Amino acid sequence: MAIGATKMVLGLLTFVTVGMLIGALFQLAFIRHLEESSESGFPLYRRKVHESQERYLYLPTGFLPWERDEDARMLRIGFVKPEIISWSPRIIVFHNFLSPEECDYLIAIARPRLRVSTVVDTKTGKGIKSDVRTSSGMFLNHEEKKYPMIQAIEKRISVYSQVPAENGELMQILRYEKGEFYKPHHDYFSDEFNIKRGQRIATMLMYLSDDLQGGETNFPLAGDMECSCGGKMVKGVCVKPKKGDAILFWSMGLDGSVDPKSIHGGCEVSGGVKWSATKWMRERIA
Template identity: 65%
Template sequence: MDRTRFILGLLSFVAVGMMIGGMFQLAFIKRLEEAPHDFSWANDPEAHLLRLGNIKPEVISWSPRITVFHNFLSAEECEYLKAIATPRLTISTVVDWKTGKGIQSDVRTSSGMFLTSDERKYPIVKAIEKRIAVYAQIPVENGELIQILRYGKDQYYRPHHDYFSDTHNQKRGGQRVATMLMYLSDTLEGGETYFPMAGERECSCGGKKVKGVCVKPIRGDAVLFWGMGLDGSTDPNSLHGGCEVLQGEKWSATKWMRQRATS
């Protein structure tokens, strides 16, 4: 009898201890949940530059490979890029495969400009480029100069591939591997980035129902997509376009990345 009472008493003691321990554990977890999400990075300049704790990746397609990075740019960075671009916007061009030069075409009806090599050294631009390199896992030196575009009402970019079909444009840096497309404004209606080869889902492109994947422009978000597959060959499924803007204005910044250093 005494042995039984001892065992029951011991079990009761262990049970009470476990309950008390569980309560302390729950209290500790609650304190962690209520603490600022970036508390461990508050004094880390590298974490601030990379916007750790703010950027949220979302894989939306594996073929082609497409990832949306929510909150990739801050509102201040978006306005900064727009301010640099505004005085120098000109009618956008497309690449002439025969000469490698830009020519005007009804394939693309936006206005745009490229940042200069000097502007690439500005602290804010430098921070954005490093962020792109880290999240894309492609060295900064493999990137082309950032292009900034503005699409007004009824403007668009018909579906196309970012990789080159000729050898002329591959002489400096090789083939384009991936593209980071960053949205600098919220488009009220239309202006989606459309991937017609990304599955059989239905989405809205410029007010029209289409098959594929459509990414709505949200200021600060970025879309990373790959023009080359895992086997090193160009991926025809990376076909994409800019849907017609129905209302408002669409601003974006594009970073193309190559196989090798571009300079």
């Protein structure tokens, strides 16, 4: 009897062990599939961008538990990877924040309407031309803001920044060609006209291209290290443009006062063309 019971126990243990091994192999195979999908990109499906347009928008889909969840796709769950760059000033890089199709779409909208960029006049609050900023740019209009792809990006910015979408200004798209730059500056306002309308509290800067040399975003007061800025070594942190990545940084401290350490600049482009999109967010409805 004892021998029979022992054999039965050993048999059950063997059965359970084999089952666990098989389950572990299936789990590893599933995880590997997700990793390969993330590296190579998922299959795509088409959806009409706007009733008045004859173009189509390609969004990622694939073998994921949340692939049929519209909000999860809109937020690019499983793609966006946050990386904290600095706590003072507060800087976070969101890798893969935009899809390649979204980047190309924003560039296509902007290209025909580019104008010489301006800066905010501290006395009047109006935009003026300045040698501080040598790029070309344009703003999306209120009608374009209603397009499904733009709405998806706007919602993503709002969720990841935790700032209501209605507090955001219209998105600006910029092009920096060889030799162009934006000298270090603050995004928060110092003129009474704009402060009364609501101070800027945060910025989401999105890279739309990476086929270039230079063009980094430099935060000179973020740390004591040195980094390459347009081929020159400077103090602070430099974030290299990578298509689809986005930088979220805060112009205000946790106490609600403006943060001088949030000063930043666009390093000179030494080769190629830099495309970016900027979303400024205010403390109340813009």
